[in-house]
Amino acid sequence: MIAAKELARHFDVSKPWLQRTLAREPKRILRAVDGVTFDIPKGTTLSLVGESGCGKSTVARLVVGLYPPTAGQVLFEGKDLAAARAQPEMRRRMQMIFQDPYASLNPRWRVHDIVAEPIRAFNLVPDPAAQRERVAELLRQVGLSPLDGGKYPHEFSGGQRQRISVARALSSNPEFLVCDEPTSALDVSVQAQILNLMKQLQRDLGLTFLFISHNLAVVRQVSDRIGVMYLGRIVELAQSENLFLRPRHPYTRALMEAIPDLEMTGRSRTPVGGEVPSPISPPSGCAFHPRCPLANDRCRAEAPAMLDGVACHAVQEGRD
Amino acid sequence: MLLEVKDLRVEFPTRRGVLTALNGVSFSIAPGEVLGVVGESGAGKSMTGAAIIGLLEPPGRIAGGEILLEGRRIDNLPLAEMRKIRGKRIGAIFQDPLTTLNPLYTIGRQLVETMQAHLPLSDAEARQRAIGWLEQVGIPAAAQRIDAYPHQFSGGMRQRVVIALALCAEPQLIVADEPTTALDVSIQAQIIALLKRLAREQRTAIMLVTHDMGVIAETADRVAVMYAGRIIEIGPVRQVVRHAQHPYTAGLMASIPPLDRKVERLAQIDGSMPRLNAIPPGCPFSPRCPHVFERCRVSRPELMPAGATDAACWLHDQPGASA
Numbered sequence: 001m002i003a004a005k006e007l008a009r010h011f012d013v014s015k016p017w018l019q020r021t022l023a024r025e026p027k028r029i030l031r032a033v034d035g036v037t038f039d040i041p042k043g044t045t046l047s048l049v050g051e052s053g054c055g056k057s058t059v060a061r062l063v064v065g066l067y068p069p070t071a072g073q074v075l076f077e078g079k080d081l082a083a084a085r086a087q088p089e090m091r092r093r094m095q096m097i098f099q100d101p102y103a104s105l106n107p108r109w110r111v112h113d114i115v116a117e118p119i120r121a122f123n124l125v126p127d128p129a130a131q132r133e134r135v136a137e138l139l140r141q142v143g144l145s146p147l148d149g150g151k152y153p154h155e156f157s158g159g160q161r162q163r164i165s166v167a168r169a170l171s172s173n174p175e176f177l178v179c180d181e182p183t184s185a186l187d188v189s190v191q192a193q194i195l196n197l198m199k200q201l202q203r204d205l206g207l208t209f210l211f212i213s214h215n216l217a218v219v220r221q222v223s224d225r226i227g228v229m230y231l232g233r234i235v236e237l238a239q240s241e242n243l244f245l246r247p248r249h250p251y252t253r254a255l256m257e258a259i260p261d262l263e264m265t266g267r268s269r270t271p272v273g274g275e276v277p278s279p280i281s282p283p284s285g286c287a288f289h290p291r292c293p294l295a296n297d298r299c300r301a302e303a304p305a306m307l308d309g310v311a312c313h314a315v316q317e318g319r320d
Numbered sequence: 321m322l323l324e325v326k327d328l329r330v331e332f333p334t335r336r337g338v339l340t341a342l343n344g345v346s347f348s349i350a351p352g353e354v355l356g357v358v359g360e361s362g363a364g365k366s367m368t369g370a371a372i373i374g375l376l377e378p379p380g381r382i383a384g385g386e387i388l389l390e391g392r393r394i395d396n397l398p399l400a401e402m403r404k405i406r407g408k409r410i411g412a413i414f415q416d417p418l419t420t421l422n423p424l425y426t427i428g429r430q431l432v433e434t435m436q437a438h439l440p441l442s443d444a445e446a447r448q449r450a451i452g453w454l455e456q457v458g459i460p461a462a463a464q465r466i467d468a469y470p471h472q473f474s475g476g477m478r479q480r481v482v483i484a485l486a487l488c489a490e491p492q493l494i495v496a497d498e499p500t501t502a503l504d505v506s507i508q509a510q511i512i513a514l515l516k517r518l519a520r521e522q523r524t525a526i527m528l529v530t531h532d533m534g535v536i537a538e539t540a541d542r543v544a545v546m547y548a549g550r551i552i553e554i555g556p557v558r559q560v561v562r563h564a565q566h567p568y569t570a571g572l573m574a575s576i577p578p579l580d581r582k583v584e585r586l587a588q589i590d591g592s593m594p595r596l597n598a599i600p601p602g603c604p605f606s607p608r609c610p611h612v613f614e615r616c617r618v619s620r621p622e623l624m625p626a627g628a629t630d631a632a633c634w635l636h637d638q639p640g641a642s643a
């Protein structure tokens with residue numbers, strides 16, 4: 001349904017021209033996303049996980065067209081996204097849910113108007129009475145009361161606000177939803193409510209999801225396939241259960257090792273050393289090599305290509 | 321006991337009446353012990369930490385109860401006295417390292433100043449110790465980086481500097497409020513390992529406030545679970561995580577997405593925590609509780625022995641036990 005081909009997005013983070021010229025500095029380019037390829041079949045969920053700065057949110061924004069790509073393209077049902085988004089009908093079919101329900105809802109609008117906005121923008125239900133009915137139905141669908149439509153966002157808790165965001169995203173009858181850390185700002189008991197709701201909606205409405213998260217446990221609950229990102233690239237892409245049962249890339253393994261686990265009470269473990277390098281000056285070769293226990297000269301010199309779901313020389317050479 | 325908190329009550333006067341943010345909070349921490357304090361946002365866990373270090377945001381005030389450090393009350397000390405205790409005997413680590421560090425001073429100067437405020441050290445000695453502390457918390461090339469400014473460090477490195485600052489006057493107690501929440505998992509694991517080592521080697525007591533049960537399970541010896549300004553369960557970490565006695569703790573544990581398997585549907589606690597101005601009578605959890613019965617709605621349970629933990633729940637009120 002949706003596919004990304006060698007998608008890249010670079011940001012120019014140079015100092016202003018005059019300063020740069022006087023200091024004889026070169027331009028500084030931040031390669032937020034650097035060649036990402038994936039596809040999401042209809043009705044399934046692809047998740048992208050990674051630490052902060054790995055480019056996962058930038059991918060989300062590229063996929064819905066909030067940023068134009070620097071290189072590569074996004075295909076929506078085989079058509080280039082840039083062309084597809086020119087048609088309102090195509091825009092209607094994709095929606096986004098953001099991380100912070102405190103920032104993504106207009107505090108001066110009533111919930112009814114927030115949820116109805118996409119309906120009005122695409123002129124889906126012109127009759128006001130029918131529109132009211134549709135909003136009430138959406139609010140019921142996400143577990144709120146139709147009476148909540150008359151309230152303002154500040155009257156709701158974080159979890160309820162995220163339900164409003166979901167209702168708004170659903171109001172244009174989309175087929176594809178991009179969720180950027182939809183539960184990261186929520187408490188854990190409320191997070192479970194929202195994750196259950198999203199899974200329920202996917203079953204009922206046949207939605208396709210691109211799910212962005214830093215939390216591997218959350219991702220395991222919702223995904224069909226998972227892409228692990230590091231410094232602007234996908235380093236491993238696999239079926240969800242395979243990834244957890246048989247993580248192959250050293251970074252995926254390190255990430256899983258690092259997660260504090262309830263079952264591990266009292267046991268100690270060895271944390272991964274080092275930190276994510278700056279995407280402005282990424283390491284040569286494989287970006288993970290300075291932290292990788294399996295790195296050798298080839299890793300330092302040559303960036304590995306994605307082969308059979310994993311981009312790692314060591315795995316491909318059988319050194320792992 | 322190093323720290324004892326007895327029946328602590330914190331109130332916020334507002335235009336619409338007094339809000340009780342903490343109500344009857346009691347616990348203690350021994351030297352070398354890590355006490356985890358968990359709960360959802362608004363449960364009062366950060367407020368408890370702030371009350372202990374004497375940094376409650378006005379108009380919040382301690383309206384009842386006592387806080388004792390080595391048997392001596394510290395909740396009613398004059399400001400100047402408290403300032404001597406803070407830093408010297410109680411160190412604090414906050415969530416956001418940028419707000420703790422002064423952006424205009426090098427980290428070395430901040431460390432030296434903190435140490436000299438509490439310990440009789442010459443400039444050279446203090447600097448030498450500062451380098452030692454930076455090495456302790458795992459900052460590579462500490463001798464070179466001591467003259468760097470906070471903005472020259474990454475998030476994880478800054479949090480290490482904050483920890484070094486909290487440690488450098490060698491406090492007996494550290495109050496760490498969400499010390500790893502702003503950090504990525506791989507850095508988080510490094511910081512947790514560091515805190516555990518301190519408790520073990522220096523016998524530092526740590527009060528670790530976080531909403532992340534995984535962090536607690538890995539780090540804490542005992543856990544206090546807070547809900548609506550009260551401790552509703554407290555006990556050894558293993559028991560609380562595996563055999564929670566309070567329905568809220570059990571619900572909280574069940575709602576954590578498991579890492580080791582996929583479940584069709586996550587357990588969820590319906591509804592949300594009551595706001596401070598609308599705490600129900602009786603047990604504050606009663607409107608969301610799956611085991612609620614009549615008594616819960618009218619009368620508030622205190623902590624009582626329940627299995628291997630203490631839980632504030634009428635389900636554990638056996639005949640003959642004091643209620």
